[in-house]
Amino acid sequence: MNKQMTGIGASSKRREDVRFLTGKGQYTDDINRHGQLYAHFVRSEVAHGKITKLDASAAAAAPGVAHVFTSKDFEGVGGVPCGWLITDKNGEPMKEPKHPILAEGKVRHVGDPIAVVVAETLAQARDAAELIDLEIEELPAVIDMREALKGGVAVHDEAPDNLCYDWEFVAENKAAVDEAIARAAHVTTLELVNNRLVANPMEPRCAIGEYDRAGDQHTLYTTSQNPHVIRLLMGAFVLGIPEHKLRVVAPDVGGGFGTKIYHYAEEAFVTFAAKKLNKPVKWTASRSEAFMSDAQGRDHVTKVELALDADNNFTALRCLTHANMGAYLSTFAPCIPTWLHGTLLAGNYRTPLIFTNVKAVFTNTVPVDAYRGAGRPEATYQLERVIDKAARELGVSPIALRKQNFIKPDQFPYQTPVAVVYDTGDYDATMDKVVEMADLAGFDARKAEAKSRGKLRGLGFAHYIEACGIAPSSLVGALGARAGLYEAATVRVNPTGSVSVFTGSHSHGQGHETTFAQVVSDMLGIPEDQIDIVHGDTNRVPFGMGTYGSRSLAVGGSAIVKSVEKIVSKARKIAAHLLEASEADITFEDGQFKVAGTDRAKAFGEIALAAYVPHQYPIEEIEPGLEETSFYDPKNFTYPSGGYACEVEVDPETGVVKVCAFHAADDFGNLVNPMIVEGQIHGGVAQGIGQAMLEHCTFDADGQPQAGSYMDYAMPRAADMPMVNIDSSCVTPCTHNPLGVKGCGEAGAIGSPPAFVNAVIDALAERGVTHIDMPLTPQAVWKAIHGASAVAAE
Amino acid sequence: MASVSMTVNGKAVSGEVEGRTLLVEFLREGLELTGTHVGCDTSQCGACVVHVNGESVKACSVLAVAVDGADIRTIEGMAAPDGTLSVLQQAFQDHHGLQCGFCTPGMVMSAADLLQKNADPSEQEVREWLEGNICRCTGYHNIVKAILAAAATLRGEKIAAE
Amino acid sequence: MYAFDYVKPASVADAVKALSAEDAQPISGGQTLIPTLKQRLGQPSALVDLTKIADLVGIEAGSDSVLVKGATTHAAVAAHEGVMQAIPGLAKLAAHIGDPQVRNRGTIGGSVANNDPAACYPAAVLGLGATVLTDRREIAADDYFQGMFTTALEEGEIVTGVRFPIPEKSAYAKFVQPASRFALTGVYAAKLKGGVRVAVTGASESGVFRWAEAEAALASNWSPEAVETLAAPAADGMIGDIHGAPDYRAHLVKVMTKRAVAAA
Structure with a gap:
């Protein structure tokens, strides 16, 4: 069969689309359980305060109310746990204050949950919530990280100077x-901000708890990227429910981008309340609630210094970062600015000496955790900005400066000075490709034409690496x-030869149902429609770690490959028996087991049937059945890389930036479904341009969110984006996973912010502008032009 | 409580609603048509777009009682009765115009309204029309491609029929 | 939302009567009102739906004025041949309010009665020197707008329509707030028989206002260059938020005025 029509390398249409296009998707909020109650969270309206009075008696007596929960209901219940321990520069563990399900005497950010009203209808719950007699003595809030470190006001008593850890690497x-x-x-210095973002998957979080008293069985339906992780964290650390009594289901999930990795208090709440009230309990976030309860992203303030020798070789990099943790440690928060950031500071370059200091700070803001890219965008942004600035200061081409310092193809595997070993890459190839795509040669003419219309045109480049x-x-x-961060897969061949794959990876837009089926189809030589992919239910799939960090194909896919290899190995034994040949003489190709050099053959389906109807079967040597489970633990990270270019036009009168063109040349290793890969780049680039141009989650000095809904938080819209020009032809396959794949989910969001900002700075260089912090809103750009020309005039 | 009757996807339905019941609540909870989604509470995201008497509206910002007697179409009513996808739906699949699928019903309903008003929209017109629909997954690239492709197909069908 | 009764009068008289009930409130499209009520920022006893009153829907384009009745949607104004010919600036303004779905429900009466300081319509009403018609009187635009969310309307008074004089030329230039799609600053500039009017929305803490200096300059020289020579209006009193500080908004007033004149 034509390789491009099916299997690995084909742009197979997504099978999951039909249900989504006809309204038949089943997202958590689409699920309603018989007799369910509705939970409404009462959240803090102040950023920092002491709860001096909390009387819920009137609310509890209101129509339809089953119970009003406060922290008293959770005495003896654990807090929301943190999944990563950072050890600081003195060998001390990070500060890890308790994150209670409901506030215990103190609130620490706007949105911190205080009480929950559970009632027969949501309207009744909301009505009753207004009857809660709540008094909070407001305390001064700490918002700015550097101010927070001066002490005086402590978010947590355990961290009087608000320092979570002080880490050196x-x-x-x-x-x-x-x-x-x-x-x-020469030393180029740049102080920059990596702006705080809200992940904003279009589906708000939702959780439904259910309890079956007869079997002492808990079920949680939740909007999660990793149901087993939720089961482990919530069962073992919060509620004390053994795994066999707790089922976690993450059905269709409407986007994640990181923010649905974490275990949230609302999940533990509905699970707990369902047992206490002996009825299902449902909670669905409003978007406004999501803005104050979903873990947010980025929020680093950094000073970066790049040292160069007289020949423009990079000799050292120093990066001093403050990383905002928010008010509590979210599940993976501590690892983002450290191990996912510090280890990527070599970028694509041979910089021999690198040092970073990261101070993680508690503030009275919403917790911060991984968001698409997580740590790697922050590393890439500072590198690619400081290199561009260095090129400008030195009067050399930013492309040439990058290429001069790139790790060269013959240097792999490459041991960086920041612990990791890159297996493969060809950065010159992707850089050359993107320069060609961007038509650098024609840029001067385009710039001149724009100038004739009063517009300033700029072209910016960036090159990224991610782990x-x-x-x-x-x-x-x-x-x-x-x-552990392995992945699991069970491949079950059914008696008539169809295949059910049970994967620990979770798809919330990535198209695993299609891509994974392509891999299995290719390996077994059976049509894709003979293969079903099952995910998202701890009672159905083996213990898996879920989907984040562009890991699903590289790790989850590898687990599937291992299981299929075991299937083929066993099937070969069965085939040898049925064909009365030696196992060594059996070949397997296009779904047929053959005796080499003869026309004797058995189709895969015949072997499957023999395995389940073992009448003529080597029963002494092989068990019946055809089902295998594998746990794949990767040997190394994978290292996708690529060159990005962005061309913009600035209206100097208003500061409006228009993205005229965007080009991406990525090396993702081998591709299974190029159409899906391109879609991942499109989305990642839009999120990156969103960060660089539009999005900013800010708080005022009192800790009140200033962009707490879509009325003020600017999401990228269709008219903000150009078509994205993509090339994935530069391929250096990963050397240590069976598919040679690297992962593509985050690249777009990592490479695009520096490309965009470099383009705007290129456009504004003639006006004396050297840096603008993201987002480059019209006002920010106008002020930069205005300020720079005011300085120039003096 | 008030009684409302309307035609939804060609079928006469009725139900009891409060004055404050939103059309999207009536569809999702009253009629169990959960294809219409709620993605925000300030009327920006467009996941809830349905057609009322042929015009696209945000079902989260319309009272159910206010559309008493109206003809409503939701995503569940876009494919043929035998399940065959409409040209527009098929274009979304062919051009990978969806990822997580959550914004998709609203995107399809909004785009369908555009195409009945403008059979030959430019790329820029499509992008501007989608001002009220937010997608976080696709970067809009393939959504725009799908809508332009559907428009071309529909024009071809129209020419062929004439 | 809190619970409320829904009332669907068939005539203006019935609507006025229904609105006499305590805490009753009109709804005329509800594209701002319903999101506001969802946040529980209001608690009406009843919502009186004006959009079902046949007399309140429609557009009448005359020889020297255009009447847009109160419950006419933005989409209807944007698509109306008569409006497009007589006052293309008004049709274009209506075509860029909110998004297509908002335009299919939102109405001119709702917008003008609410008088959101960032709404588009108030700029056209004031910029064209239109007359606001109510169930009981006619109010000149200059008397109608009285500050953010404040108008000359009495309790229970209904906007039945807006009568726009047909200008020699006019246009609206909108600088969109990227999240809400309201106007961060919008300017309606019109050259009328009686002179030049320039109205600004989105910028001022006092709501929509006329920029007198621009009107004077344009009266003698209707051109973008005439605006170019002016200083931007004072930043003092302009709205400041994360999208635009007062000085930026003041600057945008000047830029958008130039662009409106150029487009007219």
């Missing part, structure tokens, strides 16, 4: 880096992870 390099910078021929396929368990264990 690579600590042994500190003195050498300082010295290299001191004696460098995906998270992650080798022994390595992350040594770095503080409190879980």
